[in-house]
Amino acid sequence: MNPLKPADVGDLSARVLDAVNGVVVGKRDALTLVFAGILAGGHVLLEDLPGLGKTLTARSFALALGLDFRRLQFTPDLLPADVTGSFLYDQRTHDFTFRPGPIFTNLLLADEINRTPPKTQSALLEAMQERQVSVEGTTYPLRPPFHVLATANPIEYEGTYPLPEAQLDRFLLRVSFGYPTADEEWDVLRRRMSRRREEISIDPVVDAPTLSAMQAALESVTVEDSVGRYIVTLTAATRSHPQVLVGASPRGSLALLLLARAVAAMSGRDYVIPEDVKAVAVPALGHRLTLRPEVWLRRVNVDQVVREVLEQTPAPASGALPSYVARPAYDRA
Known part of the structure; x- marks a missing residue:
C-alpha cells in the first residue's frame, strides 16, 4: 500500500468519526480522543457510568475500521489463561x-476490567506493551494492529x-463521555425507533492495512523544539505540583507527543501546534497522577490539577524547524 500523507489521514479520520458518530450520538469530542489513541498506536481506558x-x-470503531473484534467480560473468577489462551491435550x-x-x-x-483480580489484569500487561503473549515459556506475537479498549465503572467499588x-x-489516555x-438523549431514542431493531450496522470505512498506513503516516508529523520542550515542561510541572504525591513519568511526555501528533494528522496538518498538546493533556496525564491523601477530603480530582498546570505553563509561539529535521541546503549558507 502506498504511504499516506497527513492530509489523507485527516480525510479518512473524518469519515471514520462520521460513521461512529452516527451511532454514538453527541460525543464527537470524546470519540475524537478515542480515535486519536488508536491512531497513535495506544490503548484507551473508557471510565464512565x-x-x-x-x-x-x-x-x-471495530466496525468502521474493519478490524477483528472480540469482547471479554472481566469477572472475579476470570483466570489469566481465559485471556491469553492455554495448552490443551489433543x-x-x-x-x-x-x-x-x-x-x-x-x-x-x-x-x-476492574472487576477481575490483579493476577488476571496483569495478563494484559505484556500484550499491551510488547504486542506479544507468553504461555508456558513460548512467545506468540499479536497480529497488528492491536488495541485494547478497556471499560471501568468509577462508582461501584464493592467487588x-x-x-x-x-x-x-x-x-x-483515559476518556469519559458524561x-x-x-436533545442528544431524544436523538438516541429517535434513531432506535427509526432503525426498528436493536442491532447497529456500520459499513467499514477503512481496513486493517489502511489503519496501519494511517498510523505510519504520523511519523511524518513534525514537532518543533519549543513544542517538544513545552510537552516536557507540562509533564515536569505535574511532579512539582503541591497537591500531587507522584507526578507523570516520561511515559506521560511520550503519550502527549504521540497523541498531539495524532490530533495534528486528524486535522490534516503535518506539524504539531501547542493547541494539539492542550487538547490531549487532561486525558493523557490525569490517570498518571497520584494525589496527596489530604487532597481527597477537599474533593480535588486529577483533572483539575492538570488544568491548573496548563493554565500556569506558558505555551510557546515559534515557527522554527525541529532540530532533528535537516535544514535545506540553501538555508545553511
Missing part, C-alpha cells in the same frame, strides 16, 4: 496444542480491584 455508550463505542495427536485466547484479535474490548499504577500507565443533553 454504566449505560453511556462505552461498549457501543468500541464495537462501532488425544488424537497425543500432544499438547495451543488454543489462542480472545486477546488474539485486532481490537479487544476488556469490559469492566472491584483498582487497576495498579503500572497498568494504568500502559493506557495512552451524560448526554436532553
Whole structure:
C-alpha cells in the first residue's frame, strides 16, 4: 500500500468519526480522543457510568475500521489463561496444542476490567506493551494492529480491584463521555425507533492495512523544539505540583507527543501546534497522577490539577524547524 500523507489521514479520520458518530450520538469530542489513541498506536481506558455508550463505542470503531473484534467480560473468577489462551491435550495427536485466547484479535474490548483480580489484569500487561503473549515459556506475537479498549465503572467499588499504577500507565489516555443533553438523549431514542431493531450496522470505512498506513503516516508529523520542550515542561510541572504525591513519568511526555501528533494528522496538518498538546493533556496525564491523601477530603480530582498546570505553563509561539529535521541546503549558507 502506498504511504499516506497527513492530509489523507485527516480525510479518512473524518469519515471514520462520521460513521461512529452516527451511532454514538453527541460525543464527537470524546470519540475524537478515542480515535486519536488508536491512531497513535495506544490503548484507551473508557471510565464512565454504566449505560453511556462505552461498549457501543468500541464495537462501532471495530466496525468502521474493519478490524477483528472480540469482547471479554472481566469477572472475579476470570483466570489469566481465559485471556491469553492455554495448552490443551489433543488425544488424537497425543500432544499438547495451543488454543489462542480472545486477546488474539485486532481490537479487544476488556469490559469492566476492574472487576477481575490483579493476577488476571496483569495478563494484559505484556500484550499491551510488547504486542506479544507468553504461555508456558513460548512467545506468540499479536497480529497488528492491536488495541485494547478497556471499560471501568468509577462508582461501584464493592467487588472491584483498582487497576495498579503500572497498568494504568500502559493506557495512552483515559476518556469519559458524561451524560448526554436532553436533545442528544431524544436523538438516541429517535434513531432506535427509526432503525426498528436493536442491532447497529456500520459499513467499514477503512481496513486493517489502511489503519496501519494511517498510523505510519504520523511519523511524518513534525514537532518543533519549543513544542517538544513545552510537552516536557507540562509533564515536569505535574511532579512539582503541591497537591500531587507522584507526578507523570516520561511515559506521560511520550503519550502527549504521540497523541498531539495524532490530533495534528486528524486535522490534516503535518506539524504539531501547542493547541494539539492542550487538547490531549487532561486525558493523557490525569490517570498518571497520584494525589496527596489530604487532597481527597477537599474533593480535588486529577483533572483539575492538570488544568491548573496548563493554565500556569506558558505555551510557546515559534515557527522554527525541529532540530532533528535537516535544514535545506540553501538555508545553511
